[in-house]
Amino acid sequence: MAGTRYRPHEIEPKWQRYWQAKGVYRTETGSDRPKYYVLEMLPYPSGVLHMGHVRNYTIGDALARYKRMCGFRVLHPMGWDSFGLPAENAAIKHGQDPRDWTRSNIAEMKRQLRSFGFSYDWDCELSSCEPEYYRWNQWFFLRMWERGLAYRKKAAVNWCPACATVLANEQVVDGCCWRHEGTAVEQQERDQWFFKTTAYADELLNALEDLSDGWPDRVLTMQRNWIGRSTGTEVDFTVEGDGDAIRVFTTRVDTIFGATCLILAPLHPLVDRFGFGDRGQAMATAAATKSPDDLEKEGFFTGRYAVNPYSGRKVPIWVGNFVVMTYGTGAIMAVPAHDQRDFEFCSKHGIDIVPVIRPSDGALARPDDMEEAFCRYGIVEDSGEFSGMDSAAAIARMSDHAEATGFGNAAVTFRLRDWGVSRQRYWGTPIPMVHCQECGVVPVPDADLPVLLPTNVSLTGTGESPLREVHDFVQVDCPECGRPAERESDTMDTFVDSSWYFYRYTDARNSLAPFDSATASKWFPIDQYIGGVEHAVLHLIYCRFFSKVMRDLGLIDWDEPVQRLFTQGMVIRDGRKMSKNLGNVVSPEELLDKYGSDTARMFSLFAAPPDRDLDWQDESVEGMWRFLSRVNRLVARHADTGAEASAQPTLPADRAALRKLHQTIDRVTADFESRWHFNTSIASIMELTNELYARENALSNGVIQECLRGLVRLLGPFAPHLTEELWHALSGTGPLLDASWPKYDADLARDDNVQVVVQINGKLRDRLTVPKGLPKDQLSELARQTDRISTLLAGKTVHRVIEIPDRLVNFVAR
């Protein structure tokens, strides 16, 4: 029975118990209803739900409920990204076991999620720190190893002193750690495991085009930039004296006759060979700790020369701090006349400037007059047989020439690097590899998976993997020769865990495989993925890479896992992102205690369109509480009347109420189907509520029942507890999710009369109420006859009449 007071703290737990007892959110399988997979990014179990989570899950939950009511079978799962540093740091700080800490956080967060009433099917819950899950990380690692997609190499890697571990390139932000703003990332040489993401660089880039319908432009652009494909030419310069070649990559081979020196990256192997290894190291370290803006271009001459294969010109070999080892070939040709950075470097160090490109409408610059490089395309000069060509033609011909002569070729370079997955930390998936003196690097056989993460490890946070000290773990027999060997002690980046988890949801208890392909194919691709934009180039590239690998392993037969992606905005308060550090957080728990979850959900959807940042204002939450109370009171007054719902108008006001109802159905449905501007959906439901309040006593019983049932169902995806309560009171049945989404009736929604605006010379002068659909000439005739218009038009000549039926008449008059 609906009470007259809105009491969320009574009804919310009641209906949560009811949903759980009835198994309302269990995923429906084996029906022929169309599928819909709605997924929210899984949280790290920090133990505290914050407003960002609530916003994310409220959007997903509204969509899941809407689709359910529209007749889809919906997969709406939730899990835990439960490996990672905070657990380990808590262990170091408070001496707590990471496993216990994580599990109790999960229990707490799950309780919070349940108290919000999100419609998750907890039967597919997964937690990445459990062996049942992470054994499949290891399984994927072995498959990638077999295909050469997982490999080990010594490399300069990003080292965060605060995390005491290595970071992937994607985890370095402005030269600092993504978790430790202000902690500069250092470069260290280490043996590391990598996943060969670059093997799919072209495909990852090209497939972005297919995603353009369902993914935000912002994310597509970010990924495009991150992959950073650029086309150019690779050219060998021969080192004088020892016949070695230095290969450079350039996008402007047309300028190569103007190359006046070569510049090597400080960590280029030749720098060491020339005897400047230490100096190069020092330079690399100094450069890595500064942002590009503050870095003066510095360098030194190696005393060696190389020969330009096109011109035969002998050029000095320098080392420069602005040349990056990890891009292109780690060496560049400097063309100071046509590249601004080279210009600055060469001017500073007294290296020749030789212009070879002139503007198509001008003359070749004189080196002494140049104040900056001329970087645009133009006409090639002083370049032997290529002189006189325009840049584009020269680039093509010169690349061909390099290839024909054998000193180079056209080439494509990517900014994307292979994904470094080694972490020198405890709380992650053990890498399933063994190092044997005899056999080298040997994979752990499938039959021996999972390689269990040992317990009772002493955690110090010193920088070496804590697992190195666990002798039972490290000392193993070589799987190949049986002799004593050492287990790999690095663990995997936790982004490995989240790269494929959404497949596991479809078959979460499978102990024979990561998932069953046939089962997954019943749900994939993910119809709608929802999460924060901060994962645009981390998770969202890694998971695309994983899907491509899985496809090549024959596990799936599609290319992309996520059909549509939605990135929600941040929650802001006092102009800043809500964060514990800034002390401006609103805890969802507080909100729950004060208003209940429906109010919190409604507000987080109403305050801003979901893709924009949400400005949190405490007073506005109060307004949402008032609205729900209003709905509750309205429905309570008409529940239990025994009246049947009827869409037949009998009283004069009935027609208007039904019209408003169907106009609202139209708007809310449209918002779900296209724009996702739930703030306007809720606004229109408020309008409907206001209208019903205003007409309440003038409506027939049948029509008011009809309108209320419509109202409650429209509100259902946003405020599930209150509407469940009201739906039971109105209809005597439930759950509301089994009720169908209200059907829009265009006839009922149609206005009989419309207000038409009358303008003179584009200025609003009068309004007119006319029957809808009134033809053009009749409309302007009526408009002309009104008192105001006829007065204003008197003595003027009407040159033109613009008529938009049902909207406006504009007299152009003088």
Added chain:
RNA sequence: GCUGGAGUGGCGGAAUUGGCAGACGCACUGGACUCAAAAUCCAGCGCCCUUCACUGGGCAUGAGGGUUCGACUCCCUCCUCCAGCACCA
């Protein structure tokens, strides 16, 4: 520097296709109810001018220009803010 997004009342925001700018909500003001308060209900609420009042008029969507009968919306120039990328050769 490059790329993407945004700029509308005191505030969050609306205007879906070039057609009434400010829906809906917050805050505020006034009224009703009440012994009183809370809650609730009703009304008002961009700026300026005009009128005792009814009213009437002008201005206004970051700035300036353009296209159009008509521009928050399209085009050009510029400013500010947010985000991402960046000696990427």
